[in-house]
Amino acid sequence: MMVASSKNKLIEISDLMTRFHTPEGTVYAVNGISYNLDVAETLAVVGESGCGKSVSMLSILGLIPTPPGEIAGGTAFYKGNDLLKMNDIDLEHIRGKEIAMIFQDPMTSLNPVLTIGKQITEAIRIHCNLDKNKANKRAIELLEWVGIPDAKNRLGDYPHQFSGGMRQRVMIAMALSCEPSLLIADEPTTALDVTIQAQIVELVKRLREQLGMAIIWITHDLGVVAGLADRVIVMYAGYIVEEAKVDDIYEHPLHPYTIALLNALPRVDRRRENRLKSIPGAPPNLLVEPHGCPFAPRCEFVTNQCRTENPKLVSINDQHRVACWVNILERGNDNGRE
Amino acid sequence: MDSISAQSSPIARLSPDELEAPPLTLRQLAWRRFRRHKMAMFGGIVLILLFIYSIGGSFFFTEGYANYTQTELRLQPPSAAHPFGTDTVGRDALARTIYGGQISILIGLAAVIIETLMGILIGAAAGYYGGMIDSILMRFTEAMLNIPELFLLIVMAKNFGGKIPNITLFGREFSGSVVVIIIIIGLTSWMYLARIVRAEFLSIKENDFILAARATGTPNSQIIFQHILPNSIAPIVVSATLGVANAILSEAYISFLGLGVQPPTATWGNMLDRANNYLETAPWLWFVPGAFILLTVLSINFLGDGLRDALDPRSRTI
Numbered sequence: 001m002m003v004a005s006s007k008n009k010l011i012e013i014s015d016l017m018t019r020f021h022t023p024e025g026t027v028y029a030v031n032g033i034s035y036n037l038d039v040a041e042t043l044a045v046v047g048e049s050g051c052g053k054s055v056s057m058l059s060i061l062g063l064i065p066t067p068p069g070e071i072a073g074g075t076a077f078y079k080g081n082d083l084l085k086m087n088d089i090d091l092e093h094i095r096g097k098e099i100a101m102i103f104q105d106p107m108t109s110l111n112p113v114l115t116i117g118k119q120i121t122e123a124i125r126i127h128c129n130l131d132k133n134k135a136n137k138r139a140i141e142l143l144e145w146v147g148i149p150d151a152k153n154r155l156g157d158y159p160h161q162f163s164g165g166m167r168q169r170v171m172i173a174m175a176l177s178c179e180p181s182l183l184i185a186d187e188p189t190t191a192l193d194v195t196i197q198a199q200i201v202e203l204v205k206r207l208r209e210q211l212g213m214a215i216i217w218i219t220h221d222l223g224v225v226a227g228l229a230d231r232v233i234v235m236y237a238g239y240i241v242e243e244a245k246v247d248d249i250y251e252h253p254l255h256p257y258t259i260a261l262l263n264a265l266p267r268v269d270r271r272r273e274n275r276l277k278s279i280p281g282a283p284p285n286l287l288v289e290p291h292g293c294p295f296a297p298r299c300e301f302v303t304n305q306c307r308t309e310n311p312k313l314v315s316i317n318d319q320h321r322v323a324c325w326v327n328i329l330e331r332g333n334d335n336g337r338e
Numbered sequence: 339m340d341s342i343s344a345q346s347s348p349i350a351r352l353s354p355d356e357l358e359a360p361p362l363t364l365r366q367l368a369w370r371r372f373r374r375h376k377m378a379m380f381g382g383i384v385l386i387l388l389f390i391y392s393i394g395g396s397f398f399f400t401e402g403y404a405n406y407t408q409t410e411l412r413l414q415p416p417s418a419a420h421p422f423g424t425d426t427v428g429r430d431a432l433a434r435t436i437y438g439g440q441i442s443i444l445i446g447l448a449a450v451i452i453e454t455l456m457g458i459l460i461g462a463a464a465g466y467y468g469g470m471i472d473s474i475l476m477r478f479t480e481a482m483l484n485i486p487e488l489f490l491l492i493v494m495a496k497n498f499g500g501k502i503p504n505i506t507l508f509g510r511e512f513s514g515s516v517v518v519i520i521i522i523i524g525l526t527s528w529m530y531l532a533r534i535v536r537a538e539f540l541s542i543k544e545n546d547f548i549l550a551a552r553a554t555g556t557p558n559s560q561i562i563f564q565h566i567l568p569n570s571i572a573p574i575v576v577s578a579t580l581g582v583a584n585a586i587l588s589e590a591y592i593s594f595l596g597l598g599v600q601p602p603t604a605t606w607g608n609m610l611d612r613a614n615n616y617l618e619t620a621p622w623l624w625f626v627p628g629a630f631i632l633l634t635v636l637s638i639n640f641l642g643d644g645l646r647d648a649l650d651p652r653s654r655t656i
Binding site for chain 2: 091
């Protein structure tokens, strides 16, 4: 079932479950997801808003506020240590140094009252034990890496003096300050306009080559994924519904949700007469304990079994896993394609 | 078309750098808003004058002179020799307002330092950590708030008064009671500040940049003091400013009741002590120190008001 040999595994997550206990009831945000990541591999996690993408990442870094959050089960082994069982002090040494994270909205992810230089050198000084001068030099080097012109003179500037794209570059510089083995990018291009998006994606690709780091790229934009990721995980309502190599996802999508997502995407290689298809309905209410397949209410292939029993994630071949009752082979692989 | 516009308009010939004024920093914006606040400017200037008066005055009169009793000259009305008159034991009121001013200002500032430290520590811990720590600290704060402050002040002054020996500082000997009063006022006034700080922390810690800081492995102490505290500095500065006024008033209360700073050390508060017996026969006894207290407290309140407007990031006035 595992995709590659466990020797090169950077992170192995199994049965991760995260819940939030709110006054309205328990929110089942992440419901037992398992995946792993090789060294220097790029994994894309896609899905609609509120399907547990970010929460699952925050969970493994211990950044879920508890209470109301609760990690209800699972393990997350990083280089042989279970992150979920680590205490706060040990986790602080992992966060930022081994596993760095960049966030969706660069406009709010930088502290407005601290200079850029202060915020970058902070991370360097926490993890790398450098003195102030060396940390400053390193910060300038990092800013040049991420393509900020005149880096030396911009260290004393405040975040409001930077544009959105520049701020995201600063965030990336901060995240890379200690050359992490894993970069978690939580929708880093969602808040940016399209040209800037492309620049940021190119930048991350270039830095990935330079540093040889693994990347988990959370997004709901399958268009961004194509040129960037090695493997794709599709999440829905806190479950992984499909996992495959990136080419497989585009050429042989197996889960109805993946197919629907791809049909909602404009493509250059498709005839213009075909209208983009939206997915009817809304994502399920995570307050209700799930029974049956979570996608059943919106699925065009739904069967009776789907409504009562939740399908397990099963391997189709050694690189492709899918959770669906409908006999995939019978449906044919290009069912969703017109 | 390009050449026409470039020739006709002088603006078109400017380079982009010349067209765009450099953005104002937050500090410049705040100063600009503060300057527009007439009362605050007035308060600030009066405070500076009072400061010069009480510091500069000590070059003209020695403290020995301020504490020098001449019972045969008691209760003299204002005259050329004693512009503010003399008190019940014949000390010169002018010299005493100078040295009393120093002590009153010292008490105001020092008490506020204690108040601010306690308020920030308790409020920050409660707001940042939440849960049990928050409950315990806030119940304690509420308990302290429920005891009337004046009553607390009197009880503590009675218990601790006279237990601290005199202290020599800056070449002056301070009555130990000054230190006692500073500590007492500091310990009884931090509660409102703690609540303000807690509320600020509760909202600021939910920001994305705090999550980002945590994701970089920043330890809690650094998040509290380097990330959240600078963001909540405006209400703290305002509250501390007003705290100086309150501390000076509190000192006046208890010194008036004879429990505060002990004579011969002068403060504006203990100059009022026993003046109530001479309300009509010697009005200068209460009028002069009273006027100084009033002017100081009023000016500080104006200043605090101006700071509140100037430092409020939500303020739309430019």
